[in-house]
Amino acid sequence: MTSIYSRIEHARTADAVVRQIEGLILQGVLRDGDRLPGERELAAEMNVSRPILRDALKALEARGLLVSRQGGGTHVANIVGEVFAPPMRELIATHPKATADYLEYRREVEAVAAEMAARRATPADKALLADIVARMEHAHAAADFDAEAEIDVEFHNAVGECAHNFVLLHTLRSCYRLLADGVFVSRARIYDLPGAREELLAQHRAIFHAIRDGDPAAARAAAVAHIAYMEKKSAEAERTGEWERIATLRLRQRAGQRKPNRRPAAAGS
Structure with a gap:
């Protein structure tokens, strides 16, 4: 080597x-x-x-x-470090608005990164992306969610590398650390939504193809479409989770109301 x-x-x-x-x-x-x-x-x-x-x-x-x-x-050394201190990370993990803001930030920054990558990616960069996408497809076919989610983060990090901008690269790496550390639990829920895994794979392919073909406009559009989809599905997953919580509470309440009333036992019985 x-x-x-x-x-x-x-x-x-x-x-x-x-x-x-x-x-x-x-x-x-x-x-x-x-x-x-x-x-x-x-x-x-x-x-x-x-x-x-x-x-x-x-x-x-x-x-x-x-x-x-x-x-x-x-x-x-751990020079990238954490984006936020542990107390702030806990707040982010428990407030849906933080997830929306995080995705909004990613939508804008990743659009720039993908566009730059399409302009600047070298043959070695494209070979790296091709390998990552191939492994992503293999994990998808094997229904290996953990591997698929891990490769997802690796793919976005690689796009940042292909942009060949040091500040952008390290900013994105620190941003993706929140994903890798599981701060945004709704991400796991998105993969459980019907058709989401297939759609996400297609979106990653679209970003890769645009970078491989040297098409900055298509790369930007694909990156924006990917995050817009994540925003939509993240909100859907949050609603679904909340609906399920409320439905479970209703079910428990009604089950409790259907229990037969027992008469107090007679004295001496």
């Missing part, structure tokens, strides 16, 4: 190593939690001495970009 690290031919200093690893993190090639190769291997791949590499890794760790784990090597 070809290394993501390139040889440093000139100015073999710790600063040169730092700049290369910084670039890989900024470009989204290295993600949160990714493990770097061992010291000997990485020094050889970058064509620098091990003391220079150690100095570079220490500098990156001091800046919070890398973290060393005892016996576990060096990893990219």
